[in-house]
Amino acid sequence: MKKKIFSFVLTVMIICFIFFNPKITALNKSLKSEFPKYNNIEIRENVLSQDIKSIKEKGYLTVALYGKDRLGFFENKDSDLKGFEIDLARKIANSLEVELKFERSSQTYDGLVDLLILEKADIIISTFSATPNRALYLAFSNPYEELRTGVMLSKKYLAANKIEKNPIEHLKNYKTKLCVQKNSSYSDTAKKLFPLSEFVEIEDTDLAFEMTKNNEVDGFFSGELEFVEQSIKDPILSIYTKTYVFSDINDNFCIALPKKSTEFMNFINICISSFKKTTINEIEEEYKNIFNKKESKE
Numbered sequence: 001m002k003k004k005i006f007s008f009v010l011t012v013m014i015i016c017f018i019f020f021n022p023k024i025t026a027l028n029k030s031l032k033s034e035f036p037k038y039n040n041i042e043i044r045e046n047v048l049s050q051d052i053k054s055i056k057e058k059g060y061l062t063v064a065l066y067g068k069d070r071l072g073f074f075e076n077k078d079s080d081l082k083g084f085e086i087d088l089a090r091k092i093a094n095s096l097e098v099e100l101k102f103e104r105s106s107q108t109y110d111g112l113v114d115l116l117i118l119e120k121a122d123i124i125i126s127t128f129s130a131t132p133n134r135a136l137y138l139a140f141s142n143p144y145e146e147l148r149t150g151v152m153l154s155k156k157y158l159a160a161n162k163i164e165k166n167p168i169e170h171l172k173n174y175k176t177k178l179c180v181q182k183n184s185s186y187s188d189t190a191k192k193l194f195p196l197s198e199f200v201e202i203e204d205t206d207l208a209f210e211m212t213k214n215n216e217v218d219g220f221f222s223g224e225l226e227f228v229e230q231s232i233k234d235p236i237l238s239i240y241t242k243t244y245v246f247s248d249i250n251d252n253f254c255i256a257l258p259k260k261s262t263e264f265m266n267f268i269n270i271c272i273s274s275f276k277k278t279t280i281n282e283i284e285e286e287y288k289n290i291f292n293k294k295e296s297k298e
Contacts, residue, residue: 049263052096055122060099063089064121067107071225071283072127072145072253076290083286084278085125085253088144092123092271108203110183113137116258123268124256127225129185139259143252144272147280149189150245151178152227153219154212158242166244171197179208179220185251190221193249205230213240223251228284 048056055061065073065085072085081102093100103121106112112128115121117137130140153167163170171178175196180187182201191199200217202208208220209230219241227243255268 049261051122051258051261051264052267055096056098058098060101061089061093061096061123062101062103062121064106064112064115064124064126065102065104066109066112066126067104070127071229071287073125074287074290082290084145084283085127088255088272088275089125091275092268095267095271108183109181112256116256119258122257127223127253128256129251130254130256131185131188133183134256137259138256139261139265141255141257141265141268142272143254144275145253145277146250147253148224148245148247149186149222149249149251150224150227150243151219151221152209152212152241152243154215154217154241156215156240157218166246168193168244168246177218179211179217181205181208181222186222189249189251194221209234209237209241213237224280225283228280229287232284232288 069075071083073081073083076082089102090100103115105120106115109126109128112121112124112126113134116124124138134140151167151171153163157163157176158167161170161174171194173196175198176194177198177200178190178194179200179202180190182203187199187201190197200211202211205220205222205226208217208222211217212220224245227245231237231243255272257265257268
């Protein structure tokens, strides 16, 4: 019993010595001043790359988007933007913990490049493909969507040339007059595939469809997104034309960033890696529902 009392008294004396000794108190204060407490958020903000830091400081991510609606991005009847590319843009903005803004002033895909170079946008998400010419000025992420390319031919041309099956071999070996979208990845691909053909380069895809339907050109080489979209907007198109999709000739959609954005690129690729790819049927169904509701409202 005496040993227990002695141990208790000794423990109390040691505690009092440690906490009330002026020299130890001074040393404790000195250590605290040498090792100040830091806020975890402040520490992390200090190691951010300059491009990510500037986005977080202004509080929003600006995405350059083509001025006209496409299957990847389109307005519903309430003028809200929908589509799989809008979903991807939101995922990136949410991961950065900032708001999302869209820059839609460009009426050409070439103009999107200028928006990025002039720093009017942080990134481009706009069914945008990497091409050798664009890669001179921009950096590109990993693909977030991979869809097929194809060609729409007028039925008059098909009948005149007795084409009943996949026309790719015919197009490779005979001169054909084809529309392609100016300065697009489709233009580059078509010229490599069909070297004998004559190409009419246009900015407006709607015009290309009209020219094919009216037999002003033999056909229009593009991506399956464009063909699906136009078939919904113009149901009688199939009366005058037929579309062939090439399963072995794909088009990869990537996010474009400024050349200097190495760290931001890594961040973007991580976001893409967990982004669920959408099938062409799912894209078509969503667009069809929204397009029909929008038409009925108008």
